[in-house]
Amino acid sequence: MGSFSYIFCLCLALVGSISAIELLAAPENGPVAYEFQWSVNDPHTGDIKSQKETRKDDKVEGQYELIDSDGYRRIVQYRADDHSGFEAIVQREPTDIKIPLPEAPKKLLSAKILTPVLPVAPLVHYASAPKAILKQDLAVGNYVSVSGPTAQYKY
Numbered sequence: 001m002g003s004f005s006y007i008f009c010l011c012l013a014l015v016g017s018i019s020a021i022e023l024l025a026a027p028e029n030g031p032v033a034y035e036f037q038w039s040v041n042d043p044h045t046g047d048i049k050s051q052k053e054t055r056k057d058d059k060v061e062g063q064y065e066l067i068d069s070d071g072y073r074r075i076v077q078y079r080a081d082d083h084s085g086f087e088a089i090v091q092r093e094p095t096d097i098k099i100p101l102p103e104a105p106k107k108l109l110s111a112k113i114l115t116p117v118l119p120v121a122p123l124v125h126y127a128s129a130p131k132a133i134l135k136q137d138l139a140v141g142n143y144v145s146v147s148g149p150t151a152q153y154k155y
Helices: 002-020
Strands: 033-042 047-056 059-067 073-081 085-093 131-134 144-147
Touching: none
Parallel strands: none
Antiparallel strands: 033 047, 047 059, 059 073, 073 085, 131 144
16 A cells, blocks of 8 residues: 555645646737848849848748849849749749959969979888798698798889
8 A cells, every 4th residue: 555655645745846837828929020121233243133022921922033144134022921832933034234253363474483492202112932842751642832021012
């Protein structure tokens, strides 16, 4: 009976501690709404782009546009909500904008060598030819034993 009462008290304590935990809902911060826009127009690098976006509750709508590397303007209109997910409409239209190509690196006309360049021979170690030792004192058959240094290569 002693172990049963111990387990019963333990279960009663667990139930009491679980009921003491009060689960609270996340605080309501009110409706979510924002609006922003930005743009870049750098004729030197050809970086021309912009974006604007608005959000009210769970609906987001926006548009961004940029000049692609081939000179076309890409316009993307998008929206997202809980019902439809993310949807985007992409349009491309030609422009007269020429994207400047990056300048080729300038050639080096002359260079002064500070240290002379010497040809470097490869480091190779050759082993001597193996030596054959004939053993004649064996009773049956002909036997040859070959011994010599092993080759080592260091790179």
